[in-house]
Amino acid sequence: MLRKLIFFLVLGWFGTAFSQRILIVNGYLHPAEGQEITSSLLEIENGRIKAIKNALSNSYNAKEWDTIIDASDHHIYPGFVAGNSTLGLTEIDAVRATNDFREVGEFNPHVRSQIAFNVESKVVETVKTNGVLLVQATPRGGFISGSSSIMTTGGWNWEDATVLSDDGVHINWPNPPYENMKKGEDDLNKGEKRYLDEVREIQQFFKAARAYATGKGTEHDLRLEAMKDCFTGTKRTYFHANDIRQLSDVLEFCTDFSLKFPVIIGGNDAYMLGQRLVDARIPIMLNRLHRLPERDEDPIDLPFCLPAILSKMGVTFCLQNAGGMEAMNARNLPFLAGTAQAYGLTELEALRAITITPCEIMGIDKSFGSIEVGKSATLFISKGPALDIKTNQVTTVLLNGKLESIQNFQEELYLKYQKKYKAANN
Numbered sequence: 001m002l003r004k005l006i007f008f009l010v011l012g013w014f015g016t017a018f019s020q021r022i023l024i025v026n027g028y029l030h031p032a033e034g035q036e037i038t039s040s041l042l043e044i045e046n047g048r049i050k051a052i053k054n055a056l057s058n059s060y061n062a063k064e065w066d067t068i069i070d071a072s073d074h075h076i077y078p079g080f081v082a083g084n085s086t087l088g089l090t091e092i093d094a095v096r097a098t099n100d101f102r103e104v105g106e107f108n109p110h111v112r113s114q115i116a117f118n119v120e121s122k123v124v125e126t127v128k129t130n131g132v133l134l135v136q137a138t139p140r141g142g143f144i145s146g147s148s149s150i151m152t153t154g155g156w157n158w159e160d161a162t163v164l165s166d167d168g169v170h171i172n173w174p175n176p177p178y179e180n181m182k183k184g185e186d187d188l189n190k191g192e193k194r195y196l197d198e199v200r201e202i203q204q205f206f207k208a209a210r211a212y213a214t215g216k217g218t219e220h221d222l223r224l225e226a227m228k229d230c231f232t233g234t235k236r237t238y239f240h241a242n243d244i245r246q247l248s249d250v251l252e253f254c255t256d257f258s259l260k261f262p263v264i265i266g267g268n269d270a271y272m273l274g275q276r277l278v279d280a281r282i283p284i285m286l287n288r289l290h291r292l293p294e295r296d297e298d299p300i301d302l303p304f305c306l307p308a309i310l311s312k313m314g315v316t317f318c319l320q321n322a323g324g325m326e327a328m329n330a331r332n333l334p335f336l337a338g339t340a341q342a343y344g345l346t347e348l349e350a351l352r353a354i355t356i357t358p359c360e361i362m363g364i365d366k367s368f369g370s371i372e373v374g375k376s377a378t379l380f381i382s383k384g385p386a387l388d389i390k391t392n393q394v395t396t397v398l399l400n401g402k403l404e405s406i407q408n409f410q411e412e413l414y415l416k417y418q419k420k421y422k423a424a425n426n
Contacts (some may be wrong), residue, residue, distance in 0.1 A: 016311070020066060021045050022401065025053050027071025027381060032078050032348075032355040033370035040076065044377040047401030052373060067403070069396060071381050077351070078371050079133025079378040079399075080386075081358040082323040082330045084238070084265050087135045088117040088124050088151060088423050090327050102141040107205055109169045109226040111146030113137040117158045123327050125408040128153040129394050130331040131380045134163065134290075136362060138170060138238075143202055145170040147226055150362055152378070154399045167362050168236030168263070169227060174198035176245045201248065206257050234363055236261045242268040242287065242294070251280055261362055265320070268294050271306060274313035283316035283361045288323045289336045301343065307353060308344025318358040338387035350387060377401040 022044040029040035029052070041058050043051040062068060091098035100116040117137050118124070124135075133153050136143070139146035147166040155161035169245035175193025209227035220400050237259050239250045247269055254262040264270065267284035270277060286306060293302045310317045319336050321329055333354055341350035359369030367376045384391025397404040 001056075019403070020047075021064070021065045022064040022069065022377070022398070022403075023060060024069045024071050024076065024381070027059070027074050027076040029076045029371065030351060030386075031371040032351050033372055040071075042076065042371070042397070044401050047377055049371060049373055049375055049377050050063045052371065053165060062080065069381070070313050071396075074395065075382045075385060076371065077131060077380055077382065077386050078355045078369060079380060080131045080332055080333050080354045081362075081369065082127070082135040083318060083358045083362065084138045084148075085135050085320065085326055085330055086138065086140065086323050087132075087327045088119070088121055088137050089113060089128060089139070091121055091123060092253050093325060093327070101139050103139070103146065106142040106201075107144045107223060108139075108142055108146045109144045109209075110222040111139055111311075112149065112160070112166060113139050113146060114149035114151070114162060114165045115158055117149070117151050117161060119155050119157060119161050122409055124153050126328070126408055126410055127331045128397060128404070129406050129408050129411070130334060130392060131382065131386050131394055131397075132330055132333055133378050133380065133397065134364075134368060135330070136167070136357075136358075141172075143172055143174075143198070144205070147235075150364055152399050152403045154397075154402075163368065164362070164364050166226070166235065167364075168238050168261075169230055170238045170240065170265075171202065172201075172241055173241040173246045173250055176243055198369075203253070205253060206253075210257060211255075230261075231257075234261060236263050236362065238263045238265050238285075240265045242266040244269040244272050248276075251276060251282065254280065254282065261363070265322070267317070268303075268306075270315060270317075271309045271313065274310065274315055278314045282317075283318070283357075284310065285320045285358070285361065286310070286317050289339050290332070291323065304339055304343040307340040307350075311345060311349055316357065316361070317353065318361055319353045320358075324397060334387050334392055335389050336376075338389070341387060347387070 024042040026039050029037040037054055039055040041053040041055040086101045089101040103111045134172040135153060136148050136150050138148040147169050149165045150163040150167050151161040174195050177188050177195050202357050209224050210231055212224035213228045213231035230237045241247050241264055243252050262282050264282055265285045266287050268287050270284050289303050321333050337350040337354045341347055356365060356369035359365040368378055371379055378400055379398050380394050383393040383395060386392045395405055397406050
């Protein structure tokens with residue numbers, strides 16, 4: 001057993017050593033920021049992108065590189081980003097023991113998803129092989145769910161996978177009374193009172209947090225401490241809201257509390273407030289596109305068209321996949337972008353919506369989200385265009401310049417039973 005352990009440790013050391021200088025040649029580069037190159041030469045050293053060149057006009061010395069990857073007839077993309085996701089926090093939605101994204105209580109900004117992230121998750125393994133290499137692991141429940149963290153979909157443990165810890169606090173804005181009437185609440189006046197009372201609770205908590213952040217709090221409070229950087233630092237404040245009244249109240253709330261980096265998650269009715277959002281410089285992490293419209297009178301394709309509508313208005317937005325079975329369905333993130341492209345976005349706009357834009361919104365764009373010199377070599381190679389379900393076939397994955405396995409248990413089972421039934425047919 002000890003000999004096996006020593007062998008794997010040595011193998012891991014050599015794997016790291018030989019992957020420090022990697023050259024990717026002849027691939028069709030989609031950098032998300034900057035000019036596409038049909039035949040590129042990508043130099044990677046110590047986990048960072050050292051140079052980007054045109055392979056047609058530049059040569060290279062093979063002896064200078066530890067690993068050379070020929071990406072001829074393949075496409076190179078920056079890692080896709082799954083914002084606002086329970087990926088890594090749950091394994092089987094129907095089995096409560098595998099769910100680690102919700103705590104009891106209504107105000108839990110001090111709850112941290114980072115330490116709950118499971119890098120050994122089988123679900124994470126399957127999502128990675130569709131090009132999703134970064135995830136904003138996000139808690140759920142209550143008025144304030146907790147603090148999300150941005151993680152890679154690979155690594156030895158949660159410390160190794162962490163890109164940015166506690167990037168933001170998540171607030172679930174109360175449902176307006178007419179929304180609750182759909183759920184059986186038959187008294188509009190009572191519903192209005194409930195809504196105003198719940199908003200007032202959130203306001204009171206934020207007043208206490210703001211006072212604490214300015215040094216007026218006397219006793220150390222873990223919950224208020226977790227809110228401090230929303231007022232004094234770069235911590236984001238994520239508001240989960242969809243309805244036009246929710247969005248209007250959130251805009252006023254952000255102004256009243258002078259929040260530095262507010263973000264709206266959901267934003268189904270954001271197109272009704274387009275200019276206000278542009279003026280307020282509040283970005284949207286847009287609802288899952290593959291769904292039905294919220295209202296009977298809405299056009300059937302409204303969810304598909306929302307990205308193009310917001311883009312024309314000048315609203316900053318990205319795509320995310322929260323909803324039913326969201327952890328395993330995170331693998332469909334590139335195909336949401338493909339749908340947005342089919343309904344009005346350009347290919348570049350669709351790509352940016354799941355790469356550089358979510359990184360800009362979350363504050364990690366200096367190192368992630370695009371393929372640029374100096375940035376982390378977190379990228380993948382696909383046989384064809386990665387936003388198309390027919391051609392998204394990932395062959396190579398790099399996380400911070402380290403080659404990752406692209407196998408997952410679903411593929412292993414497929415090959416296993418393919419072999420069995422081929423043998424039976426013969």
